[in-house]
Amino acid sequence: MPGPVWGSSRLFQWCGITKSRRSVYDHFMLQLHDRMKADLAYQSSANQIDFEFPPGSTWIAFTDQVSHAVMSGQYLLEQTFYLPVTSMLDPSRSPLQILERLSGRKLT
Incomplete structure (x- = not known):
């Protein structure tokens, strides 16, 4: 990718x-x-799992390295929390460090 x-x-x-x-x-x-969003072949062949939540419910998901999307619904309040890579048990498994290894350069 450029x-x-x-x-x-x-x-x-x-x-x-x-x-x-x-x-x-x-x-x-x-x-x-x-x-991923624009690739219709990927969209039609990728495994998808639906989770339905009742109205008024609250849920938490750790979504690093997992593609995810809202497929239906009327309202959504999303909050993102950024945690330092250095706080991870194994920082080498962070998306940042994986992409840095693949690209061969610092990305931040």
């Missing part, structure tokens, strides 16, 4: 498109997300 266009991270932040500067890691993860 890296971000030089200067785009600062431009997106300056224009208010992103809240902060987008890292190369964020760029790659967004590309992966967009490619």
Whole structure:
């Protein structure tokens, strides 16, 4: 996958498109997300498991390294918590470090 266009991270932040500067890691993860979403062959062949939650319920999911999507429903309140890679029991298994190994460079 190609890296971000030089200067785009600062431009997106300056224009208010992103809240902060987008890292190369964020760029790659967004590309992966967009490619999975746009690939109709992948969408039709990927295993999917439906979980239905009753109205008013609350649930928590650890979604690193798992593709996920809302398939139906009317309202959603999502909260994302970022944890430092160094806080992981095995930081080498973090999505960031896996992508860094695959790309051969630092991404943050």
